[in-house]
Amino acid sequence: MAQMSARMSPVSAPSLRGWRIPRLKGRRLTAYIILFAFSFLLILPFAWLISASLKSEADYFAVPTTWIPNPIMWQNYADVLNEYNMLTYIGNSLWLAVYSVVVNVFVSSLVAYGFARFRFRGRNILFVVLLATMMLPTQVTAISLYRTFRNLGWIGSFLPILVPRLFGSAFDIFLFRQYFLGLPREIDEAAKLDGCGAWRIYWNIILPQSAPILVVVSITTFLYSWRDLWNPLIYLSSEGTRTVPLGLLLFFVPGRGTLFPLLMAAAVIALIPPVVLYVVGQRYFDRGIVVAEVR
């Protein structure tokens, strides 16, 4: 891990730039102004969202926009959870995400270990195939898979989402492999001489050295599953199986139509897990491994 942070910390590396500071006084001021303005622009919508989620219906439609809700409707959050089945959606989204993390981290790291530590005929070609599948839009396979799953009678159940996850994700396999290649082989070799089998090398030697990449892949897998709209949209139709993004797409409070403050409260709830995960994984994201995000 220490070795990891040494390799992966260019972002926060100290640099010898004292010599530039005197010249940069004016420019630095401009930089601050630009950064402040841009940060303000970035934060504005999310500030508006939180404010809107706490407004009464009348307040929501006030022009110009009021920023401090009056009255503050904490009730909106309770309503969205109760009247609008948000609890069910959160439950569905959560367990799908946790399942995806557990299964994907395990399978992808296992496959990556195969690619990283064994020499076998066809390895390089298969790895290129793997890289190629990273670029394959889900939708290209999805329209055919839909019919297959339909023939199996799986539509409406979680199976079309659960089963494909069992086979790992190309991007995460790639990330794990890159990381494993950077681990010293000497320890594996020593363990092998001591009679340690391939499985135990993976489980007892490789994985314990891989905390940073395990965290990063866990977080990105969670986020990917949490915000996935496409799969739930085509496979899950009934109210009881909806996920949070699908709920947001089809938002409708029975008997009351679309209540915008409630919809905004639902959106805030949907955004909480990514923020929490960022805070938890910040240490790792900050080290330039954020590249995992490019999925």
Next chain:
Amino acid sequence: MADMTMRSAAPLTWTTRLRCLFNNDTARGYAFITPWLVGFLLFGLTPMLLTFYNSFTDSTLFKTGEWIGFKNYERLFTKDPTFQIVLNNMALYVAVSIPLVIGLSLFFALLLREQFVGNRVFRTIIYVPSLLVGAASAVLFRQLFSGGQLGLINQLLGLVGIAPLNWLNDSDRLWLAMAALIATNVWFLGGTTIIFLAGLHAIPQDYYEAARIDGAGSWKLFTRITLPLLSPTLVFNTIMVIIGQLQAFDMPLIFARGMANGFSSGGSPLGYKNSLAMFLTYIYERAFVKSEMGYASAVAVLVFLLTLALALFVLFTARRFTYFGDQERATR
């Protein structure tokens, strides 16, 4: 490898033979990659080939159709005005989004490269929104782009004297819907920025010092040192952004839903007068709303070929760049 194990002089018993068969790198390697290999065959290759096949049929969502040759493709390019709109929308969207996202990300990465008080805070503010991309943000931005005085964007534009725009359903200026969609990219470029930042930090400082001693100005430093050394990252980011843009789905779909009266049903997933039609929302609409599987497959094949062309470009350049934030070789 196998012959090494079988070198013993004693005649081989069948157990030894079996052990030889399974006790080598090839067998172990394949054992470990089997999950992916099976998944690739079942959920990657097979459905992909089926999609290719279906693109030459008039299949529906529920039954396999007749072979109709290139009719779907012919229809796509000659008899489908909606697809023409999709192509126009995509071209506009990609052509404006790429320079916008890449330019702004690079600009902010350059600013954040300097060491100054508050750097970390700004980095966090730029990065975190990119984690929030998805349906919830789409719902938020749809409200911000509401027409009339209600939308926050219109209120902000009002401050500089611009009359309220009807972003998502202006029949005279349909491109406004695309403009709104393009603008949302500004909030989600944090990931790209951080990759640029990692690329910038990988450039050795000595180069700058040496060049400065030789009297190079800051523009020269940027064009002669930063840009060339950053080019691998630049290529990588550009391609990832292009691929991401080609696959835009949540945002246009949710923007389009808002156009329906209420959110429960009705309304085209392609937006008002198809103004939000993108590749993937069009595939979705054809396959799952109109049940034209064969036709949707043809669109999917085109999107796939377009993406593949870019992917190959990545693979060709991949040898030159590594994007782990350090300079480790990808192949070993």
